[in-house]
Amino acid sequence: MSPKQVAILGSTGSIGVNTLDVIRAHPERFKVVALTAAKQIERLAEQCIEFKPAIAVVADADGAAQLSHLLEANQITTQVLYGPQALVSAVTESGCDTVMAAIVGAAGLVPALAAAQAGKRVLLANKEALVMSGNLFMQAMKTGGGELLPIDSEHNAIFQCLPDHFTKNPSEHLGVEELWLTASGGPFRDRSLTDLASITPEQACAHPNWVMGRKISVDSATMMNKGLEVIEAFWLFGLPLEKIKVLIHPQSVVHSMVRYRDGSVLAQMGQPDMRTPIAYGLAWPERIDAGVAPLNLTQLTGLSFTEPNFSQFPCLSLAFAAAKAGGTAPAILNAANEVAVAAFLDEGLPYLTIPSVVEHCLNAMPALAADSLEMILEADILARQTAIQYIRAIKR
Numbered sequence: 001m002s003p004k005q006v007a008i009l010g011s012t013g014s015i016g017v018n019t020l021d022v023i024r025a026h027p028e029r030f031k032v033v034a035l036t037a038a039k040q041i042e043r044l045a046e047q048c049i050e051f052k053p054a055i056a057v058v059a060d061a062d063g064a065a066q067l068s069h070l071l072e073a074n075q076i077t078t079q080v081l082y083g084p085q086a087l088v089s090a091v092t093e094s095g096c097d098t099v100m101a102a103i104v105g106a107a108g109l110v111p112a113l114a115a116a117q118a119g120k121r122v123l124l125a126n127k128e129a130l131v132m133s134g135n136l137f138m139q140a141m142k143t144g145g146g147e148l149l150p151i152d153s154e155h156n157a158i159f160q161c162l163p164d165h166f167t168k169n170p171s172e173h174l175g176v177e178e179l180w181l182t183a184s185g186g187p188f189r190d191r192s193l194t195d196l197a198s199i200t201p202e203q204a205c206a207h208p209n210w211v212m213g214r215k216i217s218v219d220s221a222t223m224m225n226k227g228l229e230v231i232e233a234f235w236l237f238g239l240p241l242e243k244i245k246v247l248i249h250p251q252s253v254v255h256s257m258v259r260y261r262d263g264s265v266l267a268q269m270g271q272p273d274m275r276t277p278i279a280y281g282l283a284w285p286e287r288i289d290a291g292v293a294p295l296n297l298t299q300l301t302g303l304s305f306t307e308p309n310f311s312q313f314p315c316l317s318l319a320f321a322a323a324k325a326g327g328t329a330p331a332i333l334n335a336a337n338e339v340a341v342a343a344f345l346d347e348g349l350p351y352l353t354i355p356s357v358v359e360h361c362l363n364a365m366p367a368l369a370a371d372s373l374e375m376i377l378e379a380d381i382l383a384r385q386t387a388i389q390y391i392r393a394i395k396r
């Protein structure tokens with residue numbers, strides 16, 4: 001068996017580092033051929049020294065010069081590239097057959113789409129890409145002829161609970177009645193909305209069960225993350241929106257479930273450790289050691305499931321509304337949320353303003369057809385401008 005040739009987009013992030021951790025344990029199965037990062041040059045250099053990829057990509061020329069210098073000093077011959085187009089080269093020119101799409105946010109869309117078009121096995125962590133361009137992305141997967149393996153733990157769980165042939169023929173639904181996405185409820189699950197006015201970035205990023213990047217941690221606190229995941233599930237599994245439900249499950253043991261017509265409910269359980277879905281995607285249809293401790297059910301104090309309170313989590317309602325509106329509305333939702341979360345993390349925007357920014361952009365911009373990448377990127381840019389103007393106005 002020749003090793004799979006893997007490109008990791010966003011290798012210095014939480015998902016990227018976990019992916020390398022799984023790969024490190026299976027050198028006979030996987031060879032890293034491309035690594036990319038935005039700004040963490042030293043961490044990327046260490047990864048290149050260990051895994052010796054053909055290509056490494058960073059955000060800009062300064063970063064590229066710094067990385068080249070560090071690699072030359074260690075006699076590493078990795079080709080160093082920079083800029084958004086080079087992320088596409090990491091997919092199309094590295095000789096990879098498998099792409100881990102783990103860049104955070106809209107920045108990951110174009111290279112993920114390139115991987116879909118090129119017929120790669122796409123391990124999709126970058127949910128924002130699918131939220132923005134679901135129809136286009138699924139079409140690109142189909143024409144490219146590659147395999148799409150969801151890495152988001154909920155979608156990976158659902159994928160594991162569906163029959164093998166489901167994803168090839170989703171329109172038949174094969175007795176599937178509903179998908180139940182579980183949500184931990186984040187750090188503010190039991191707090192009232194008014195209680196959250198003075199929440200700091202540190203408090204919002206302290207997720208009770210998962211260790212993740214800062215943007216997705218804030219999304220988990222507002223539950224925008226679950227909203228994005230509803231849209232992600234809609235595109236991945238082709239079920240009507242009404243059949244996709246959210247359940248609050250604070251223990252994060254059941255990662256999601258599928259309810260069938262005959263009364264069966266299939267669940268996937270495990271530790272809250274992203275190396276499980278990553279290893280599943282890398283090795284599918286085989287199963288390999290992920291380095292994850294076994295789940296001990298006798299040590300659990302209980303498993304609980306409740307309906308989410310939509311008034312406590314306005315971002316969840318906004319995501320459902322955008323999903324229903326369709327077209328460019330999910331791209332607008334996503335862009336406005338990215339701007340608002342960045343302003344919360346870096347500029348002191350009050351926590352409770354995040355949903356206001358998103359709501360403003362959804363109301364200010366019509367949902368247009370999302371038939372081409374250009375239309376989607378145009379909506380993304382316009383929504384970012386609208387969000388920035390709104391934030392400026394409320395700061396005055």
Ligand code: NAD
Nearest residue numbers: 010011012013014015037038103104107125126127212213
């Ligand atoms: P992170 O912030 O830890 O890492 C993001 C990576 O993307 C880094 O390598 C960074 O250098 C790179 N990056 C950021 N901006 C970039 C840009 N403009 N251009 C090029 N590269 C850029 O994020 P993460 O937690 O690893 O999440 C990555 C993706 O996976 C997100 O879409 C997130 O929603 C999804 N996801 C993460 C988890 C998790 O447990 N961390 C779980 C499910 C889904």
Ligand code: MG
Nearest residue numbers: 152153154229
């Ligand atoms: Mg998830």
